[in-house]
Amino acid sequence: MINMAVRGDSGNFVARAEAGVQWTAGFADLDPAEFPMLRSLDPYGDAVFNQRQVPLLLAELDRLPADLGDDWVVQARELCQVVERGLHLYLWFIGD
Template sequence: MINLQRETKINLQVRDENGAIEDRAKHGVVWGSRLAGLDQSVFPMLGHLLPYADTVFNHRQASTLLEEVPRLPAGVLTDEFAREVIELGQAVLDGPGLYLWFLGD
C-alpha cells in the first residue's frame, strides 16, 4: 500500500501590523509527536502550535517564546530552525508593530 500522507511543515515569518512580510525563516519544522506532545504548562507558547493553523505571537508573547526555546528537549526543533525562531523572535521584540507568525500547512 502506498502512503499518500504528506509531511506537515510549520514555517515562520515576521509580519507587520498590516500583514506585510518583513522576514521569514529559511527552514521550517516538521510537525511530529515531539512537538505535538509538548506540555503546555511548561511550554505555553510552543505547546499551542497547531499543524494546520496559523499561530501569531505579539511582542509580549514572543518574549515568553524566546525563553522556551533554550529549554526544549533535544530533537523537538532542528538547530537551524531554533536559531531562526530566536533570530526572528528578537526582530519582533526590536521592532514596533511586528508579529511572529507560525504558519501551519
Template structure:
C-alpha cells in the same frame, strides 16, 4: 511543515524563515504548562504571537528537550523573535500546512 514569518501590523511580510519545523510527536507532545507558547502551535492553522508572547517564546527555546527543533530552526527562531522585539508593531507568525 510549519513555516515562520515576521509580519507588520498591516500583514506585510518583513522576514521569512529559511527553515521550518516538521510537525511530529515531539512537538505535538509538549506540555502546555511548561511550554505555553510552543505547546499551543497547531499543524494545520496559523498561530500569531505578539511582542509579549514572543518574549515568553524565546525563554522556552533553550529549555526544549533534544529533537523537538533542529539547531538551524531554533537559531533562526531566536533571530526572528528578536526582530519582533527590536521592532514596532511586528508579529511572529507560525504558518501551518
C-alpha cells in the same frame, strides 16, 4: 511543515525563515504548563506571537528537548529579535 515569518500590522512580510518546523508527535506531547507558547503551534493552522509573548517563547526554546530542535530554533530566535526591535510586528508560525 510549519513556516515562520514576521509580519507587520498590515500583514506585510518583514522577514522570513528559510527553515521550517518539522511537525512531530513530540510537540503534542509537550507539557502545556511548561510550554504554553509552543503548545499553540498547529501543523494545519497559524500561531501568532506579539512583542510581549516573544520573551516567553524564547524561554521555551531554551528548554526545548533536543530531539524537537533543529535549524528552525536558531531562525526562530532571529525572528524573535526582529519582533523585539520593531513596532507592531508579530512572529507567525504558518501551518499548511
